[in-house]
Amino acid sequence: MTTAPLTPFLRLMDRVAPLLVRRSARARVREPRAVDRSLTLVVREVRPEAEDVVSLRLEAPDSGALPPWRPGAHLDLDLPSGRRRQYSLCGDPADRTCYRIAVRRIADGEGGSREMHALRPGATLRTQGPRNAFPLALTGVPCLFVAGGIGITPVLPMVRAAAAAGADWRLVYTGRSRATLPFLGELEAVDGARTRVTVRTDDTDGVPDAEELLAGTQAGSVYLCGPPAMISGVREAFAGTGATGLHFERFSTPPVIDGAPFEVRLGPGGAVLSVPADRSALSVIAEARPGTAYSCRQGFCGTCRLRVLDGEVRHHGSEAARRTDDAMLICVSRAAEAGGRLTLDV
Numbered sequence: 001m002t003t004a005p006l007t008p009f010l011r012l013m014d015r016v017a018p019l020l021v022r023r024s025a026r027a028r029v030r031e032p033r034a035v036d037r038s039l040t041l042v043v044r045e046v047r048p049e050a051e052d053v054v055s056l057r058l059e060a061p062d063s064g065a066l067p068p069w070r071p072g073a074h075l076d077l078d079l080p081s082g083r084r085r086q087y088s089l090c091g092d093p094a095d096r097t098c099y100r101i102a103v104r105r106i107a108d109g110e111g112g113s114r115e116m117h118a119l120r121p122g123a124t125l126r127t128q129g130p131r132n133a134f135p136l137a138l139t140g141v142p143c144l145f146v147a148g149g150i151g152i153t154p155v156l157p158m159v160r161a162a163a164a165a166g167a168d169w170r171l172v173y174t175g176r177s178r179a180t181l182p183f184l185g186e187l188e189a190v191d192g193a194r195t196r197v198t199v200r201t202d203d204t205d206g207v208p209d210a211e212e213l214l215a216g217t218q219a220g221s222v223y224l225c226g227p228p229a230m231i232s233g234v235r236e237a238f239a240g241t242g243a244t245g246l247h248f249e250r251f252s253t254p255p256v257i258d259g260a261p262f263e264v265r266l267g268p269g270g271a272v273l274s275v276p277a278d279r280s281a282l283s284v285i286a287e288a289r290p291g292t293a294y295s296c297r298q299g300f301c302g303t304c305r306l307r308v309l310d311g312e313v314r315h316h317g318s319e320a321a322r323r324t325d326d327a328m329l330i331c332v333s334r335a336a337e338a339g340g341r342l343t344l345d346v
């Protein structure tokens with residue numbers, strides 16, 4: 001076989017093509033670059049909204065436009081003490097000049113809400129986000145929103161979006177008394193609220209059960225934010241409705257159910273900590289190491305992910321948040337066996 005002489009162009013391609021192939025192969029395996037979503041925000045206003053509830057208006061230090069968000073999104077806030085807490089955005093997504101969050105003061109809580117209530121205009125906070133683990137999908141089906149107390153914060157922008165889109169929506173809003181329910185006035189101003197919003201308070205209507213909250217739901221989606229007992233009740237009762245989608249967000253850590261005690265070793269040769277049946281590895285590790293990173297404490301954000309050097313894990317939470325087989329989400333995952341020991345890369 002004879003080979004024809006190469007033209008100058010083909011000679012150039014002959015030299016360059018292998019380099020291009022190697023470059024594109026490298027590009028294909030390159031890891032996605034992590035996006036830095038951290039911001040420093042200034043507290044511009046603190047307003048009482050209900051008994052033990054304040055809202056905070058947060059702005060960029062230069063009052064510039066903030067990253068966009070959609071209903072259901074939240075911010076991770078680093079508090080002055082180093083605690084990290086999540087708060088749903090409850091303002092207007094179209095207003096890019098500020099974020100609004102609301103916080104109920106929990107007198108006997110871990111201290112985060114008390115710290116938030118002590119903030120005054122001018123204070124600065126480091127934040128991450130906004131991120132959305134509770135997105136609203138207005139797909140033309142009816143939407144039932146259920147909010148318990150401060151659980152109204154992600155739901156309020158959802159209700160406004162549903163009303164603006166002309167969707168078929170209803171809201172059931174519950175709490176101890178009207179005085180404890182934030183944003184009642186804003187809800188009443190939403191188009192159609194008079195017939196679509198039901199406010200139920202324990203002091204006049206009694207504590208509702210899940211069937212009452214879901215009454216009349218024959219199709220569509222349910223969006224739910226409230227305390228753990230409300231969420232587990234609605235999850236159980238949901239199958240008895242004609243609705244097809246249940247979306248929920250907790251505003252406090254779910255209790256550990258059916259847990260067994262196990263141990264974690266903090267690095268090879270490191271300290272061994274006992275994790276009791278009713279606590280998470282995260283809560284035990286964070287006690288020993290206060291700087292331990294976490295955010296959602298529900299297994300979906302991936303902030304608490306740690307590499308497992310030894311031991312069998314019973315995984316819980318989102319696989320996407322865990323990312324690799326040799327990692328675990330310490331907020332929700334446990335040792336596979338009661339009494340087992342996991343060595344973690346900390």
Ligand code: FES
Pocket residue numbers: 293294295296297298299300301302303304305317321329330331332
């Ligand atoms: S803290 Fe979010 S996954 Fe563990």
